[in-house]
Amino acid sequence: MDKFNYKDIALVWQNNVLTVSNSQLTRRIDFSQGLPQTQELIIDQISVAGKNPGFDFQLIGFPLPGTERLRTNYQTTGIEFAELNRPDGDGAAVTVKVFESVRELQLAFRYIVYCNMPVMALETFIQSAVTPMLYWNPRQKHETFHYSDANHSCHTICDSLALNKFAVNKSVEFQMRTDYFDEPILEHAFTGDQDIYGNILIAENDCQQQFFFLQEAPPSSERRGDEPGDFLVDDPVVSSLGSGITAGDITPG
Numbered sequence: 001m002d003k004f005n006y007k008d009i010a011l012v013w014q015n016n017v018l019t020v021s022n023s024q025l026t027r028r029i030d031f032s033q034g035l036p037q038t039q040e041l042i043i044d045q046i047s048v049a050g051k052n053p054g055f056d057f058q059l060i061g062f063p064l065p066g067t068e069r070l071r072t073n074y075q076t077t078g079i080e081f082a083e084l085n086r087p088d089g090d091g092a093a094v095t096v097k098v099f100e101s102v103r104e105l106q107l108a109f110r111y112i113v114y115c116n117m118p119v120m121a122l123e124t125f126i127q128s129a130v131t132p133m134l135y136w137n138p139r140q141k142h143e144t145f146h147y148s149d150a151n152h153s154c155h156t157i158c159d160s161l162a163l164n165k166f167a168v169n170k171s172v173e174f175q176m177r178t179d180y181f182d183e184p185i186l187e188h189a190f191t192g193d194q195d196i197y198g199n200i201l202i203a204e205n206d207c208q209q210q211f212f213f214l215q216e217a218p219p220s221s222e223r224r225g226d227e228p229g230d231f232l233v234d235d236p237v238v239s240s241l242g243s244g245i246t247a248g249d250i251t252p253g
Helices: 143-150
Strands: 002-006 009-014 017-021 025-030 037-043 046-050 074-083 091-100 105-114 120-127 157-163 167-174 185-189 200-204 210-214 231-234 237-241
Touching: 002 074, 002 091, 009 091, 017 091, 017 105, 025 105, 037 157, 120 157, 200 237
Parallel strands: none
Antiparallel strands: 002 009, 009 017, 017 025, 025 037, 037 046, 046 157, 074 091, 091 105, 105 120, 157 237, 167 185, 167 200, 200 210, 231 237
16 A cells, blocks of 8 residues: 555545545546546535446547457556645645556546545546547548447546536636637536536536536637537546647657
8 A cells, every 4th residue: 555645635446446535535546457547536525426328538539447349458557646836726646557458558547635625637648659530531430430430439537527416507708808708707507418618517416516527628618629629528527628639739759
């Protein structure tokens, strides 16, 4: 077992399960299959999310562990703990390093938690020796290529949670002021669509307690058009889409 403590923060790695906690929250994440899979998220003693039926992360064009007919070998290769530098706030971070040996894909998931705050941040680092398994040309219609695309979703998911007794309520979209409009903030009521625009996704339970999912990213209208939306809702799982990296950006190196 590896453990790191800083003030009210406890970071524990045991049997391929990462537990990140402070006085306000606890999140347990299972890495036994090589990619993160949240088991629970508790904030202020309220169960916000339960076990994710899928993985918290997926990279467009790269098969997930257990994908049919496609061999993968995801392994965790290292754990690093650190206090945050003062400009970044009062807190600590844990980085889980993952290596997929078939494609020489290197991933690092950096979970950041702050003292006495019910807030957690995630940064993801990616390096690959191969390009994604995507074919943006007429040959894609051939059954060989179509099978490949069908077996790993054409999305990059940075993080996801299976909400527990919380339902998506609305999203908040930021806009730059232009000659055409001067509304810096738009609220979008959730209408049941899977794809949602905005930097903030808000969910609420029956007691009117709210949970929000924040993307530190440019406004929706200024992002690259590689994803159909900013968040994906597949009840009860909500996912933060897009990394700002398109399939064509991922080159060997």
